[in-house]
Amino acid sequence: MHPLVLTSGEPAGIGPDLCVKLAQESRSQPIVVLGDRTLLKARAQQLGVPLALEDYVPGKPVATAPGRLSVLHLPLAAPVVPGQLDAANAPYVLALMDRALAGCLAGEFAGLVTAPVHKGVINDAGIRFQGHTEYLQEKSRAPHVVMMLAGGGMRVALATTHHPLRAVPDLITRDSLTATLRILAHDLKRYFTDGPPRILVAGLNPHAGESGHLGREEMEVIIPVLEALRTEGLHLTGPLPADTLFRRPLLASHDCVLAMYHDQGLPVLKYASFGAGVNVTLGLPCVRTSVDHGTALDLAGTGAIDVGSLRVAIDTAAAMALHAR
Structure with a gap:
């Protein structure tokens, strides 16, 4: 089965933290994380957990061992301080979704899982944004x-x-x-x-x-x-x-x-x-699941988060893709 793709979401929120904490677990389902390598590495250091990043190569095995993560690197537009929104990074957040959706539509990924984004800061950047659901509908022409x-x-x-x-x-x-x-x-x-x-x-x-x-x-x-x-x-x-x-x-x-x-x-x-x-x-023309919570800016970089919803989102996406087959 092809890997799932996970977008790391709003860089100042807990999305990167969720990806880092997920990497500490052994995973049966292969997952590729979309995000900035430097951001993920810095957040792992802040949380005090080990993280070895491997570049994602289509068709090659994806990291599933604890402490390792396969990453498809997309660069940030501006440096990130946990908990502090920056509208300059709004295009980066949308670029994560665009690349993930394109990979799903091309059959590269079995499904899409999304970490939370912040609607307000994307609109503050002058980009009309109602939410993941509406954005993916428009981009996929559903x-x-x-x-x-x-x-x-x-x-x-x-x-x-x-x-x-x-x-x-x-x-x-x-x-x-x-x-x-x-x-x-x-x-x-x-x-x-x-x-x-x-x-x-x-x-x-x-x-x-x-x-x-x-x-x-x-x-x-x-x-x-x-x-x-x-x-x-x-x-x-x-x-x-x-x-x-x-x-x-x-x-x-x-x-x-x-x-x-x-x-x-x-x-x-x-x-x-x-x-x-x-x-x-x-x-949608592909599987898409997400966590059921927001960016939790006040918790970014603290480690005081629970990956339960992300784990369920990944398990659900994998089960959906399998059922559809």
Whole structure:
């Protein structure tokens, strides 16, 4: 199996630390890290751990022994101080993603795992950036993508992602919801399930609209979409009130929850799995997973971090690639 590729993310955050700490473990899955060699070496010295860097050569064996790391070097634009953002390095962060995605699309890598980036500093550099998910969609020319997080014994996908709450109702259209559910069903089967996926769908409004008395989005958009997709063979339950949807019997009998917006579903999942969850992008032409946390600038260079989420992201990407084969 080809190696996975891991981007080291925001250089002033904990992304480089995660790569360095990962290198201390024996790995069955070969991984190539994209980043600046000098940065990774300096962070290892700061953390007080051994690190031998090997240049990645396509087609050659990749380092998996503790203390060793295969690196595809991309140079920083400016020196890095842990915890201190510098907009000058925003193009470097995007270059990591561009090279990793190109390698995945070419079949060089089995899948992409991303360390966290800082959206604010990329926008401060004058580059419009909404997030990994949207950036990879645009660069791969994928018509529609779905953000899904997994952990705590559940999977939660999102009908809308990083948008202001006041914009959400207008973004949930029949076309967008149909595309989201088709991709979700397709990629759940492709990467995760052996049979037809069973999906729980949340309503947008309290009590799923209460027959139109608390909002009409369920009646005018969500219910018609679910009814139409059921005729295509999709296994869909809902729309259900979000405050009673996350019950163990319901979750146990379904493969995934579709929440209508970011903070409707993710607080529940992160409560159950914080530090051991994984972010998955569905609808891309390649496997992509990520940690479920941010750059943690205050922890960069301290060593006071947990690689649990990164480890899960790598294991998930490897399992997805294998299932797809």
